[in-house]
Amino acid sequence: MQLTAVNAAWSADDLGLLAVTASRLDGLHLAPDDRMTPIHTFLIWMTSLALERTGTEWPPLGRVVTEARESSLGCPHDLSLIGVGGLIAGHERETRDVAAAVAAESRLHGRVGWLTAMLSLGAAAQVLLGEHRESRVVAQEALQLALDTGQTRWIGYARGILAYLAAVAGDETGCRALAAEALDSPVKVFKPLGGSWADWALTVLELGAGRPGAAVGRLNLTAAGPARLDPPLLHGIPDGIEAWVRLGRVPQAAAALSRLERWASHIEQPSVDALVRRCRALLASDATAEDHYRAALDLHELAPRPFEHARTALLYGEWLRRRRRKADARPPLSRALGAFEDLGARFWVRRAAVELGATQSRPSSGSAAGAGLTPQELQVGRLAAEGLSDRDIAAQLFLSPRTVGYHLNKAYHKLGVRSRAELAGLALGGPTTG
Secondary structure (H helix, E strand, O other): OHHHHHHHHHHOOOHHHHHHHHHHHHOOOOOOOOOOHHHHHHHHHHHHHHOOOOOOOOOOHHHHHHHHHHOOOOOHHHHHHHHHHHHHOOOHHHHHHHHHHHHHHHHHHOOHHHHHHHHHHHHHHHHHHOOHHHHHHHHHHHHHHHHHHOOHHHHHHHHHHHHHHHHHHOOHHHHHHHHHHHHOOOOEEOEEOOHHHHHHHHHHHHHHOOOHHHHOOOOOOOOOOHHHHOHHHHHHHHHHHHHHHHOOOHHHHHHHHHHHHHHHHHHOOHHHHHHHHHHHHHHOOHHHHHHHHHHHHHHHHHOOOHHHHHHHHHHHHHHHHHOOOHHHHHHHHHHHHHHHHHHOOHHHHHHHHHHHHHOOOOOOOOOOOOOOOOHHHHHHHHHHHOOOOHHHHHHHHOOOHHHHHHHHHHHHHHHOOOOHHHHHOOOOOOOOOO
């Protein structure tokens, strides 16, 4: 009953109801060997996080699921709350493995409702681990099962995950279509279930394409209820921070960083601590930024997440290159480029290759068309040829729009062109992205 009560308060995004439920949980005193104790401990952890209370422990997720199921818990929606808790706690591998085990058993016994829920949560865990290819396969199966059996709740969720994967891959058309379908779900939980995945997908899409102005505002980084702990919203905070910084909106970025730090301090996971240090670097002075970047990269080594690790390396390389430390910038930019290529992250490949080109270490796909340009003119010219506006280029390169216009005009003159359309017809040594 208490598990269902917490799920109801969480789904309704009702902090007051959750506080009442938490007080009743606190009033239950179970013996350590009581079979309900793992579930009780889990629920106290979940409510304490939402209410920003400290001093609670995280129970082993597998035992929580086992006890919940052996206690005749027959609702996959309640069991899914336990899986979401694992994602919030930063225990993605445990969540993935538990979800896979329950999915295998559900498949064997024909429990389609449980199977769809576990596949969806397993796919979400794989996304957060950076296992994008595996996640796509699992999410597509979850979506097909949900469609075949009319499980509207999980249709939106699976589509949101697939929208995010399309965003990382640079599939703008696919991402927008999947996100629109996820957001149009008739099931209203926070937003339509999967809505925050869809919003995160669109944020990553716009940020990867060099449009930070379009990226901000997709995610509600000021939410106050339990919905603020939805995993894609939490993991989207660093993307919001990067977009705000690129737009010069430091107060908004700093407020979002405070939220990220509160979550990180509660779960104490190196994968999230790495994101905190990366975001601190974005907001730090030149005297301290490098320490934060290096600390973030060290933390990524402790908890590998290929996409996020590459994102940090890219930002560090960009920072070094802007300080004219081109030789120092090449190794992290090269690592980022290789990782993005392995992930098939088209927009991010382009960004890393453009930055690497600006260090005068040209990607192999280059040509002589831009040989007479300075590195800055070449960098601006490549982005303009991709269709980015002066304002978007300025945000991506941490320049003013006026400076971008200056370099672009110089590039036009040297190349003998008069417009972006003509520029797009030249080979400027940019990355091969499609």
